[in-house]
Amino acid sequence: MPATALPSSGDQPNDNQASGLKTCDASGMAEIHRFFRAGFGEGPALIAGVTEGDAAHADRVGDHLTMLSIGLHAHHEGEDTMLWDRLETRAPACAAHVARMKEQHAVMLTHLQALDAGLPVWRASGRAQDAASVTQALAGINTALAVHLPDEETNIVPVMETTLTQKEVEWFAEHGRNATPKGKTMIQLGAILAAQPDGGTEWQHKHLPGPVRLIWRTVGARKYARYRAALVN
Numbered sequence: 001m002p003a004t005a006l007p008s009s010g011d012q013p014n015d016n017q018a019s020g021l022k023t024c025d026a027s028g029m030a031e032i033h034r035f036f037r038a039g040f041g042e043g044p045a046l047i048a049g050v051t052e053g054d055a056a057h058a059d060r061v062g063d064h065l066t067m068l069s070i071g072l073h074a075h076h077e078g079e080d081t082m083l084w085d086r087l088e089t090r091a092p093a094c095a096a097h098v099a100r101m102k103e104q105h106a107v108m109l110t111h112l113q114a115l116d117a118g119l120p121v122w123r124a125s126g127r128a129q130d131a132a133s134v135t136q137a138l139a140g141i142n143t144a145l146a147v148h149l150p151d152e153e154t155n156i157v158p159v160m161e162t163t164l165t166q167k168e169v170e171w172f173a174e175h176g177r178n179a180t181p182k183g184k185t186m187i188q189l190g191a192i193l194a195a196q197p198d199g200g201t202e203w204q205h206k207h208l209p210g211p212v213r214l215i216w217r218t219v220g221a222r223k224y225a226r227y228r229a230a231l232v233n
Helices: 028-041 043-048 055-082 084-090 092-125 128-155 157-163 166-178 185-195 201-207 210-231
Strands: none
Touching: 028 043, 028 055, 028 128, 028 157, 028 166, 028 185, 043 055, 043 128, 055 084, 055 092, 055 128, 055 166, 055 185, 055 210, 084 092, 084 157, 092 128, 128 157, 185 201, 185 210, 201 210
């Protein structure tokens, strides 16, 4: 079967879900999932690397974890707001998967809220006793991610690619960018690139215009390297 061009407009897909023809490229979901897996996955080691009572280092690590939490909150809020109803309407057979995604989001929200509640105290003290609740929350997040992300990639992304338009998919990326904390654009970009299998080369060419790639090479990469060095110090 010859390849079918993706639509460039925001028009509604028609019967492509039934025929299996792609209406958009939703591979960005797996790409951003790698960022969350890598970021939260190294969280316990980052916390363990903070010397007892080193509040300055705890604050750096805590700020990093806060960035990740904000990103995952936004990612899931975007799906809750703009994805599930569309899938249930356009692909009714996906309803059971959507219901499971909503349940998994609710579980994840509980762990994220625990992380958000525990971080300020630990960031101010750097003490191991204050880190305990943060580490516990991270364990819950990582366990939930291990269940949710592959499930979504296997059972939701393929349906997205036959029921959503490219314009609708691009909304999710824009929503995520808009949630990036002020001053963290290059840091988050660096973390996304680092999480990709090839170090982000393909991701850059797929998602970043030439001028932005130049800014990354000349400014962003060095800024991110300094950030990482301070984070793991």
